[in-house]
Amino acid sequence: MTPLLEVQNLTKSYPVGRKGLFGKRMMQVLRDVSLSVHPGEVLGLVGESGSGKSTIGRAVLRLIGADSGTIRFEGQDLSAISSTDLRRLRKDMQIIFQDPYASLDPRKTIRAVLTEALDTHKLHLGTARAERLIGLMEMVGLNPTFLDRRPHEFSGGQRQRIGIARALAVEPKFIVCDEAVSALDVSIQAQVLNLLADLRAKTGISLLFISHDLSVVRYISDRVMVLYLGKVMEVGPADQIHFDPEHPYTAALISAEPSLKHTSQRIRLTGEIPSPLTPPSGCVFRTRCPYALPACAETVPPLRDAGQGRMKACIRDDIL
Amino acid sequence: MTAIPVRATRKTRLLPGFPRCMILPTLLLAALILIPFAAPLITGADPVQIAVRDRLAPPSFAHWLGQDEFGRDRLARVLYGGQVSLTVAFVATTLACIVGTLFGLIGAYFRGPFEFLTTRLSDVVLCFPPILLALLVVTLFGPGAGTLVAVLSVLYFPSFARIAFSEALRVSSLDFVEASRALGTPSHRIVLGTILPNIAGPVSVQYSLTAAAAITIESGLSFLGLGVVPPAPSWGQMIRGARQFMSQDPLGILIPCVALTLTIYAINFFCDRLRDTLDPKGALGGGKDETSVPVAAGMVPADETADVVASVRDLRLDLMRPGGPVNVIEDVSLTLRANQCTALVGESGSGKSLTSLALMGLLPGAVRQARGALRLRRKSGEMVDLGALNAKELEGLRGNDVAMIFQEPMTSLNPIHKVGAQMVEAILSHRAMSPSDARARAISLLELVGINEPARRFDGYPHEMSGGMRQRVMIAMALTCEPRLLIADEPTTALDVTIQAEIIELLQRLRTEYANGLSLLFISHNLGIVAKIADRVAVMYSGQVVEEGPAAQVLNDPHHPYTVALLESMPSSHEDLHSARGDRLRAISGTPPLLDARPSGCTFHNRCPIAVSSCADARPPLFVSADGDRQVRCFRAPEAGLEAAR
Amino acid sequence: MLEFLLRRLAAAIVMLLVVGTIIFSLLVIVPGDPAELLLSTGGGSATQEAIQNLRNEMGLDKPILAQYFGFLANTAQFDFGTSIVDGSSIADNIALRLPRTLEIIAVGAILALLLAIPAGTLAGLRGGGRFDVIASAVNALLTSIPGFVVGTLFIYFFAQVLGVLPAGGYVAFAADPAQHLQMLILPATTVALHLATIIFRMTRASVLEMRGHDWVRTATAKGLRRSLVVRHHILRNALGPVITVAGLQLGILLGSTVLIEFVYNWPGLSGMLVTAVEQRDYPTVRAIILTVAAIFIGINLMIDILYSLLDPRVRLQ
DSSP: OOOSEEEEEEEEEEEEEEETTTEEEEEEEEEEEEEEEOTTOEEEEEOOTTSOHHHHHHHHTTSSOOSEEEEEETTEETTTSOHHHHHHHGGGEEEEOSOTTTTSOTTSOHHHHHHHHHHHTTOSOTTHHHHHHHHHHHHTTOOGGGGGOOGGGSOHHHHHHHHHHHHHHTOOSEEEEESTTTTSOHHHHHHHHHHHHHHHHHHOOEEEEEESOHHHHHHHOSEEEEEETTEEEEEEEHHHHHHSOOSHHHHHHHHHSOOSSOOSOOOOOOSOOOOTTSOOSSSTTGGGOTTOOGGGGTSOOOOEEEETTEEEOOSOOSOO | OTTHHHHHHIIIIIOSSOOGGGHHHHHHHHHHHHHHHTHHHHOOOOTTOOOGGGTTOOOOSSSTTOBOTTOOBHHHHHHHHHHHHHHHHHHHHHHHHHHHHHHHHHHHHHOTHHHHHHHHHHHHHHTSOHHHHHHHHHHHHOSSHHHHHHHHHHHHHHHHHHHHHHHHHHHHTSHHHHHHHHHTOOHHHIIIIIIHHHHHHHHHHHHHHHHHHHHHHHHHHHHHTOSSOTTSOOHHHHHHHHHTTTTTOHHHHHHHHHHHHHHHHHHHHHHHHHHHHHOGGGSOOOOTTOBOOOOSOOOOOSOOOTTEEEEEEEEEEEEOOTTOOEEEEEEEEEEEETTOEEEEEOOTTSSHHHHHHHHTTOOBTTEEEEEEEEEEEOTTSOEEEGGGOOHHHHHHHBTTTEEEEOSOHHHHSOTTSOHHHHHHHHHHHHSOOOHHHHHHHHHHHHHHTTOSSHHHHHTSOGGGSOHHHHHHHHHHHHTTTOOSEEEEESTTTTSOHHHHHHHHHHHHHHHHHSTTOOEEEEEESOHHHHHHHOSEEEEEETTEEEEEEEHHHHHHSOOSHHHHHHHHTOGGGOTTOOGGGTOOOOOOOSOOOOGGGOOSSSTTTTTOTTOOGGGGTSOOOOEEOTTSOOEEOOTTGGGGTOEEOO | OHHHHHHHHHHHHHHHHHHHHHHHHHHHHSSSOHHHHHHOGGGOOOOHHHHHHHHHHHTTTSOHHHHHHHHHHHHHTTOOOBOTTTOOBHHHHHHHHHHHHHHHHHHHHHHHHHHHHHHHHHHHHTTTSHHHHHHHHHHHHHHTSOHHHHHHHHIIIIIIISOOSOSSOOOOTTTOHHHHHHHHHHHHHHHHHHHHHHHHHHHHHHHHHHHTSHHHHHHHHTTOOHHHIIIIIIIHHHHHHHHHHHHHHHHHHHHHHHHHHHHHTOOSHHHHHHHHHHTTOHHHHHHHHHHHHHHHHHHHHHHHHHHHHHOGGGGGO
16 A cells, blocks of 8 residues: 655754854754655654654645655655645645644634635635535534634634644645644543544544654554654554553653553653754664663664564664 | 724724723824814914014914914914824834835745845844934935935834734744645735734834834924924924023923824823733733732631641632632632642642642732631641731741742743752741852752752753753752642643653652651642652642542542543543544543633533532532541532531 | 854944945935035035035045945044034044033933832832832823923923023033033933833833743742842843843934934034034034944943843853
């Protein structure tokens, strides 16, 4: 099966501050990231702050440019197509944001927000429009009579539903969910997660689900990718990654996650996450890894096959 | 034509109801702008017709404001002079506004060279005091209204460009602009349809400010005789002319001065109100330094044994709003015991933070304690009632007997003081100690909380540290005076999971290792963390404690349907469920009620899966378990074997 | 810190160069012959000979680049040339008058800071209280009165009606200190009043904003005395934005003092400037504006350095 989205060797850095009087300091946020999302699949992206997970979400939609690497959507190279074609292609790929307050224009009614989406791609014109708007509101569990209200009249959870309706309006094949449930209270978070789960069951949509919450990602994703300092640490089926991590970072992350059950002993990491300005040589995780060997400082460990559809970027097999 | 941005603002944001505080300034401004242009209707006199015989004539029926040093009608001169001043100012401001805003928008949206031009241009123009630049141009081109309009618009367009640029930059980084781009909306529609309406507010404020400044400069130049060319009237010129005769004829000088001042005042007044309306945050809200004082001493509870370090009894807090007080905390009681960690759990807006702030005597100014008692045991062993203490005694208590750490380590430390200085200042305010001893103590505390190279960090600034380190510093700072009770308000919410685990471990370790043991009041929305650290749990919903008891019992065998729902909706408690297999989380419907719209009866009844019709009638009391160790605020609690208290 | 200083200094020098270039190029972009333009006061045209003389004198006959570098080189040595009206040295004239202008600005600025910072702090701390409401209302009214109007009204009340202070004029300090100070009172107060309204506003806003920060709550939670919280955690932080605005306003004041000096007949730069503008003495006007712009850039450089001492984060960026 050909992937819906295929990303190869994505690299991205940002200029930060200055070096000396004139030089610019570059902060590398993505190092050689490759991933693929198949039709109907949910890929979870997990990582702590500075892991570059949000940057990936925006780069695959070409909302920000990458330094190098290719992004193919349905076989088309996104970096090679014209801006007109890219705009047309945007109908198929959408995004849902974290902050339910910043993601809606305070001056626009819900109708205006949804209409902008439909107008841009000339969808459901004329009399079909009203019906479509009502259909969208019902799909995300909002009362259609709310269409003429402005964002400030809604709660955080309701706003998030509006954001989902905006993304669904153009009937995309693929949505990036950038921490889409992280800002919500736990009882509301469950409602929105159920909504997303229903949508994928009904429409067969593909999701790139970005979150720092491992349990949420495990529940919603088919496969999970773990990132650390802009590098892929481990990829594999969600349940396997969660219950049987092979990479020491994944294991540490999962063992640190607070849970109601008294789980096994926590894997202690030493120190803080290094600054992306001065990343460690070799394996970026080695400075905090309890199993690091001298060899870890020398070469960057490749992402290699670990069997059962899993990949990991660690030179050791004798741990965990 | 003259007030495009202002009108645009109203259309988009202020339309539904024109804000009441804008009515007076708008009317005043409109009147002062329109009256000069209605001059032919008000007076038939010619502003430039000289009548030498009537020099400095006092007000008469034919000349309501008298005549000036050339016998010209003063009323006509003030009105027609206003026309000139206002036209020059508003035409120049409007030109500057349109050009500058376009520059700023283009600079912010397309970046690159546009950005450089926009930002640097205003830096350069700012180097020239406006009136001097105007004089320079007047030297070259000679005085006149046309020169003034040209020079003022050149002078002011960079400030519009700068405001529009920085605002547009802020707005275009917001998610909703990103969403428009992701939808494929064309650039020009994003800039004009989404960004422009959202920067209209600050730009219109700048418009009013600039118009006022332009009038000042125009009249100033005319006053120097370098602005509007005589005999055309202008306010500046009238003041210049009347100056020589001020002792004989004070009226001559007062009239244009008042006209000028009133006009500028009206514009400023309008501008101030506009700013307040657009940015209510800038208007007065209680600062975080402002605290309301607890009410007078409450009654002493009977069950206060020696191991109680703090107790909250029947606390009721009201939020003071213009429409009247809104009850936000209702009948909250808590007992904190020595060496015990009590967790206060709930979703945002449940009132858990307010309850903890009340125990510190740190309630925001807008919150009033309406009822109840807050009691705290001092290190001397004596139990004090916070309501009976004055502000000075509260200062002696905070940080000394009870300390607190907050959610946002990035903003909780003052960025301009060194970390060590902030710790030493806390020590010295409670202990008589030499600064060098205080320093040694602070460094040893930094070491205790696991900071590497504590002596170097002592002399460092907060911005040189990561979030996890700053939270450690906050903890060290809280421990400086060996408090008995530490209140931690969501101390790990802003941190990454691996760092969060370390901070929780640190707090655990301190509870046993530190001094004579530390009691913790731990506020969190995360039940997983609570399970790790807490001995007792109190669950709050909509300003009330709905369930309270030993942590293990509450989390493993919850009695209140809200606690059940909280646990059920956590994905981490359902490791067997997966969305792809068609499993769904057991979520409860609805959202927590708004503070001013709490339902009657049980506040949870409209979301409760087991509610019965009587739940809507009365607030449920606390039902107590047989051993007295658990309490549940639910009418259906007796089914689990609990009894109504007292 | 050294790198920060160097960077700021370099930026200031670049800014000076840009300012000089702009002032120079104004003469180039003027349509027609600048010499003819400058001599055409009141519509009459000057003789061909006079125009040629002026062209020589201002070096307008040389190629543009030569003019430009000559102008920069002379300016850098504080050689502004001579007045085209009376042939006197412009630099000498500025050196004589600039200190008088700086005197009223300095005295005015000190008065303004002494008045506005405490008042603004008090108003900010009691945001919405009675003092704040009254002080802010008075301030809004005062802001709306242009400086030359204040000056004119002051003369009317204090000199004409009450007769307690001189209406204007100047006596050197060395000649008669008492009278010098007496004549300084009104102009300095007028400058101070204008500056104070702006500083008051900024201090109040800044204090109000700082009060809302988390670290203020932290400081209170530590049990610090209220006065210490205000001084260390509100006022210290609020001062940065205030001095930035004050610096900017000082620069603008260098311009608006022209009007105030004119009102009070104070023989600072203003008299020289107004006469020069009236007589279209371009080299003099240009020299004065360059001087003021240079002072402004200097003030801002000092403010930047002061700010970086107040707030360590500034040094990073």
